[in-house]
Amino acid sequence: MIVAIDGPAASGKGTLGRRIAAHYGLPHLDSGLLYRAVALALIARGGDVHDASAATAVAQALDPQMLGDPALRGPAAGAGASVVSAVPEVRAALLDFQRRFAAEPPGAVIDGRDIGTVICPHAEAKIFVTAAPEERARRRALEFAGRGEPADEASILADILARDARDMGRAVAPLAQAADAVLLDTTTLNADQAFAAALAIVEARIGAPSRRAG
Ligand SMILES: Nc1ncnc2c1ncn2[C@@H]1O[C@H](COP(=O)(O)OP(=O)(O)OP(=O)(O)O)[C@@H](O)[C@H]1O
Numbered sequence: 001m002i003v004a005i006d007g008p009a010a011s012g013k014g015t016l017g018r019r020i021a022a023h024y025g026l027p028h029l030d031s032g033l034l035y036r037a038v039a040l041a042l043i044a045r046g047g048d049v050h051d052a053s054a055a056t057a058v059a060q061a062l063d064p065q066m067l068g069d070p071a072l073r074g075p076a077a078g079a080g081a082s083v084v085s086a087v088p089e090v091r092a093a094l095l096d097f098q099r100r101f102a103a104e105p106p107g108a109v110i111d112g113r114d115i116g117t118v119i120c121p122h123a124e125a126k127i128f129v130t131a132a133p134e135e136r137a138r139r140r141a142l143e144f145a146g147r148g149e150p151a152d153e154a155s156i157l158a159d160i161l162a163r164d165a166r167d168m169g170r171a172v173a174p175l176a177q178a179a180d181a182v183l184l185d186t187t188t189l190n191a192d193q194a195f196a197a198a199l200a201i202v203e204a205r206i207g208a209p210s211r212r213a214g
C-alpha cells in the first residue's frame, strides 16, 4: 500500500506520515529531506542555491545517508530547498530514488509536495493536509523554541508564505492537491485528532478497519 501525503510548509505532513507509517508497519520517506539535503550540501561547499547546474550536480550525486543529518531540519535548509526544488533537473535526479522507495514491498508512506500528483499518481490513499498559515507558523515557532532555536513567529510566517508561493508557483511539479486526494484541514485539530482524521481517510480508501501492509 502506498500512502501519499502532500501539503504546504509546516502543515503537519511529516507528523502524520510518521504516525500512519508506524500504524501500518510501513517505511516512511519525508521527501522534503532530499531537497533540503541538496541545498545544505551546496551551501556547505560554498555554492549558491540559485546556481541551477551546481544544484543539479549535487542532486545527481546525493548520498541518501545524508538524510539523517539533524541540520536538515533548520530554516536555512528549508529556504534553500524551496529554491533548488524549482530546478527541473534537480527534481529529475531525485525522482528515481522516491519511486524505488515507494515500489519496495510492502509499500510506503511518502510526504512532500508532488507525491500524489507526480511521484506516486497511483497511490492507494492520498491526503492533502493543510492548516492556516498563522497556525502553521505558531506550531513551527513552538517546535524551534523547543529545540532552543530562535523562534520569531512573524519571520517564520513570512518564510512559510514565501515557500508556499514558490512551491505553488513553480513550472515543474508545483504543490497542488491531486484530483483524487482528500483535503484535511488541521487548523483546529490537535495532533491526535489530525491523526485520527487521516487514518479515517486511509481506511475509507483501502476499505479495511485494521492494521495492514502490502
Ligand atoms: N495537528 C497539529 N496540532 C499541533 N501541532 C502540530 C499538528 N501537526 C503537526 N504539529 C506540529 O507542527 C510542526 C510542523 O509539523 P511537521 O513537521 O509534521 O510539518 P511538515 O508539513 O512535515 O513540515 P515541513 O513542510 O517542514 O516538512 C511540528 O512541530 C509538529 O509537531
Ligand SMILES: Nc1ccn([C@@H]2O[C@H](COP(=O)(O)O)[C@@H](O)[C@H]2O)c(=O)n1
Binding pocket: 009, 010, 031, 032, 033, 035, 036, 078, 081, 082, 083, 085, 086, 111, 112, 113, 114, 115, 163, 167
Ligand atoms: N516532494 C517535495 C518535497 C519538498 N519539496 C521542496 O523542499 C522544500 C522543503 O520541504 P519540507 O517538506 O521539508 O518543508 C519545500 O519547500 C519544497 O520546495 C518539493 O519541492 N517537493
